[in-house]
Amino acid sequence: MNTFSRFSRSLTIVLVFATLVGCSVSPDYDKEIGAKNAKVVEIQMGIYDLDSLQTYVSAVGYRLVSHLGEQPFKFEFHVIDDPMPNAFAIPGGYIYITRGLLMLMNTEDELAGVLGHEISHVTQRHSVKQMQSSVVPGLLEVPGNIVGVVSSDLGNLINAPISTSNQLFLAGYSRSHETEADTLGATLAAKAGYKPAAMGDVLTRMNTSIEYITDQSIEKSYFDSHPYTPERVKNLNQMKGKLTIASSQPIDAAFPQPLDGMTVGENPNKGVFIDQQFIHPTLKFVIDFPNEWTTVNQPLSVGAFEDKQQGLVVLSGVGNNYDAKQNADRFKFAIEDRYNLEVKIIPTTLSDGTVGYLTTLKSDGEDTTNFLNQMWLDHNEGTYRVASLATELLQESVLESMNSFRAMSQQDYDKLTVKTLKVVDIDSSDSLEALNKQYSSHIDLELFKIINGIDENSDTTEMPKVKVVIEQSYQ
CATH class of the missing domain: 3.10.350 (Membrane-bound Lytic Murein Transglycosylase D; Chain A)
Structure with a gap:
């Protein structure tokens, strides 16, 4: 999927929670919801594009899987383009590990320990069992849609997903499920020739790095639904003497060499903020957001919101079926036909000569007037929409932000x-x-x-x- 397609694709996640009884649900259920949500993970988080690293992680994962024996799931292993340290699994055999967690690893044993842990969540069907215990697992964080100022239907027309989190997390497993995954993962690692307690080193290092970066100690209460890390490390170390490690050569004895060349921190290919300015070198555009607003960069959209939620600006792609003028005309027709409201389209020439097509709707409330602004514009091979919601006090600020969209210059690249x-x-x-x-x-x-x-x-x-x-x- 090319970058613009990912940026422009609107996302709807529908999770159907059936009534589950005992262990009667077929593994086909895991496969079905896993396949659907694997696509969501790819779109929302992005797969890291260093092929040699993806191949290496998969090789370690498949070595572990080869020691499972017969089981119903076909596993896949992917490196997620995310600087935060994390690993997770979704039902059906989809295992993910982030760049941020790989950065903390120093041996192949540590990687095998983490992958073995996540494999065990899948084989034991922990996500499905969480549903059975009436803990709805919010499998993926679903971005909220902007609520329109005229009606909820109008909000659906905007449909620009934005969230204050860049992450997708599984709901917390129960303490017993985490302990079981630790035990089974360590056992699997030993069968594949890896040190079974190595994952404990990664857990400790992850805690230490988070405490250092945030300057905050991670307290036990932080792990209300998980075993506390020192306890997990202790339990893993106690298993060392009980497990026989199979004789096997590592996939790459020169670890951490497979990590050489991996991006650290934010990946500029996905666009980056420099203060309040967002620069996307792959899509070749720049847009400025209001000062002191909270900024959010997601694969589907980029935006900013005022902390008191009095204003919001969101940029997203709208696909290539219609150009900017056609999109504006379609919006005008839909609103006038459905709501009998007059919609004016105002051609607006931006600083780089790009013509945007602006519409503004307003709603008079008891205390203030609210504005919904949308502007469509063509840039390179794509069509984009900048949408904003604002009170009367912030209307000028959001329009200034919307009008700041422009093509990248060499000076922008140099930043x-x-x-x-x-x-x-x-x-x-x-x-x-x-x-x-x-x-x-x-x-x-x-x-x-x-x-x-x-x-x-x-x-x-x-x-x-x-x-x-x-x-x-x-x-």
Whole structure:
């Protein structure tokens, strides 16, 4: 799917929760809802496009699956283009791990431990069992539609999804399900030749990194529906002596070499914010949003909203079936026909010469007048819509934002950088601080230690490779 198609595709998620009794539901149910929502994950989160990394992660996953024995699910493994550390599974055999979590890994054993854990959620059908226990699992976070100021039907015409979260999360598994997945995942890892307790190192490192970045300690109450990480690590370590590790060579003995070249942080190919300015180098446009508004970038849309929810601006693609003028005309006809309201289309020339077709509807309330603005415009090979809702006080600000849309210039490209992970060789004479500086690593020394699993007890003379983060110009 090309970038514009993903950006322009509106999304409707329909989750049908049947009445489930016992374990009578066929695995075909898992396959059905899994296949539907795998498409949602791909559209909303995006699959990372480093083929060598996708191939490697899949190879480790399939080695684990080969030790499951006969089971009804066909597994798939995907790297998600997300800087936040996370891994999740959806029913039917779809396993996902983010760039952010891979960045924290230092051995193939750790990767196998995480994948084994998620595989076990699938084989034990934990998501379906959560439904059975009357915990509706909100399988994916569904973005809310903008509510129109004239009617809910009008809101549906806008249909520009926006959410304050860039993530898709499974609902929390029960403590017993998490413990079972830990146990079965570790057992599966050992059968495939991996250290069964290695996932504990990743869990600890993930906690440490989050605590460092947020400057907040993760308390036990944070894991109300999950076993607390130290307890999980302790349990995993206790399993080491009870499991026999099969003799097997790693898929890549040079780990973390497979991570070399992986994007770190926000991926500029998906568009990035620099302060309140959004730059999308793949789609080649720029748009400014009002100062101090909360900004949101999703694969389907980008936008910003005023913190008191008095204003909202959203940009999304509308496909290629109609050009900008035709879209505006269709909207005008639909509203005038259905609501008997006069709609004026105002051609508006933007700073780069692009012509946008603006419509404004207003609704007089008891305390203020509310405005619904929509502008359609053609850019490169796509047609876009900028929609806004605002009170009278913010109407000027949202129109200014809408009119700021323009094609990218070379100056805009020059603003962009991309951070990538580089795996480098070290020798015993290298100090960690000198090494981090030598490669102009764009993380501080403490975070450098965290992502490489280095603490006061580490013997760095036995580390042939470390990960550093380098920053380069986008072009």
